[in-house]
Amino acid sequence: MRILEKLGKAVLCALLVLALLGAAAGAETLRVGVRDDIINFGFYNETTGKYYGLEIDLAAELAQRIGCDGVEYITVTPDTRKDMLLNGEVDVVIATYSIAESREENFDFSAPYYEDDTIIMVEKSTLFGSIRDLKDKNIGIVNGTNAGPLLAQKLYDEGIITDVVVENTDTFTQYEGAYVTKTERYEDLDALLETGEIDAACMDACIAQTYMNDQREFLDVSIAHQEYGVATVKDSAFSAPVAEAVQAMLDDGTIERLIDKWN
Numbered sequence: 001m002r003i004l005e006k007l008g009k010a011v012l013c014a015l016l017v018l019a020l021l022g023a024a025a026g027a028e029t030l031r032v033g034v035r036d037d038i039i040n041f042g043f044y045n046e047t048t049g050k051y052y053g054l055e056i057d058l059a060a061e062l063a064q065r066i067g068c069d070g071v072e073y074i075t076v077t078p079d080t081r082k083d084m085l086l087n088g089e090v091d092v093v094i095a096t097y098s099i100a101e102s103r104e105e106n107f108d109f110s111a112p113y114y115e116d117d118t119i120i121m122v123e124k125s126t127l128f129g130s131i132r133d134l135k136d137k138n139i140g141i142v143n144g145t146n147a148g149p150l151l152a153q154k155l156y157d158e159g160i161i162t163d164v165v166v167e168n169t170d171t172f173t174q175y176e177g178a179y180v181t182k183t184e185r186y187e188d189l190d191a192l193l194e195t196g197e198i199d200a201a202c203m204d205a206c207i208a209q210t211y212m213n214d215q216r217e218f219l220d221v222s223i224a225h226q227e228y229g230v231a232t233v234k235d236s237a238f239s240a241p242v243a244e245a246v247q248a249m250l251d252d253g254t255i256e257r258l259i260d261k262w263n
Contacts, residue, residue, distance in 0.1 A: 030063040033076035033090035037186055039210045040262045041096055044075065054262040055094045058113060061254060062092070062230065065245040066238075078144030079184060082106070085231060091238055096204060098226040100146055108239040109229030110246035113255050114206070118147055118223040121208045121216055122200045123193065131221045135160050138179045140189045140198035147202045148173070148180065150224040186211065 034055055035042035041053045051073045063071040074090050081093050086106060099109045120139070122128045131154070141147040152175065155161045161177035173180045181198050183189045190211040192198045200219070201208070204226055208218070230246055232238040249255045 028068050029070045029072050030059070030066070030068040031072045031074055031089070031091045032059040032063070033081050033084055033093040033095055034059060034073050035077075035095045036075040037210070038096060038207050041206060042094075054114070054258050055096070057258050057261070058230075058249075058255065059092075059094050061249060061258075062094075062242065062245050065248065066241040077185065078142050081144070081231075085233060088233075091232070092242055093231040096207065096228055097231050098146060098204075099229045102146075103231070104234075106234055107231045108234050108236070108243065109231055110243045111250060112227035112229050113246060113250065114228040114259065116204045116206050116226045116228070118150055118202065118226055119205045119208060120200050120202050120219045120221060120223065121193070121212070122219060123196070124215055124217050126199060128200070128219060131155075131158055131219055132160065134200055135177060136179075137199040138181055138197070140181045140183060140192055140201045142186055142189055142203065143170070143182045143184055145203070147204075147223070148182070151180065151202045154221075154223045 034051060036044035036051065038053065042051060042055045043053050044051050056073065059071050059073065074084070076084055076090065076093060076095050081090075081095055081097060082103075084090050085093050093107075096114075097103075099112060103109075120131065120134070126133075128134065134155070139151065141151060152161070152173075155175070155178055156163060161175040164176045166174040166176060168174075171182050173182070181192065183192065186203065186207060189198070189201050189203070193201045193211075193216075201211075202223060205218070230242055232242050246255075
């Protein structure tokens, strides 16, 4: 009887632990790394104290579908999102983060929820007509994006630069044939383009739209095609449910409706 009694207590204890774990899981808040500076994707309005955009709505829907009771938006930048995800400061990243082979070493990605192209924006006053006009010019990018290596490859393919890197630092890379300035935020890139401190800015088209005006234009060239996915730490507990939820949203038209809403 004592053995049965002890077993009964052990089973009851185990059931209580499982119940508590289940309650904790159900009450979990999904911490999502998002952008705060890209209108229609992830933008923080200081007046309202709220985030808005396609990726903000996507995060809220995702949290609901994987069983979380809420979502916490945490601002990330191209230079911080990798480390914040790896360090566990956020559970997932939904921040115009393109799927790339180099990133798949550390992260799992959902199916792409948005496709775009990396482009080059210039001031009309420069009278640049093509990418070849950027020979020996200064082109700006944002640190932490893959615009840098993609731009370098395109410039090399076009014969604008050689494979020689004259100097490379955290703030610039000098090639034989072009100079690339690195900034921390897109608003910094915008300011440098406005003042003429850089001759062109390279970024994804959806981001460039935030900083587009009547005095600017896109060069008729695609640096690379991009696909944005929801990123999770490789083989984490979030990877499978996130991938399944995003695929379901693609299949049932939810993501298409969100794109129509914000585009």
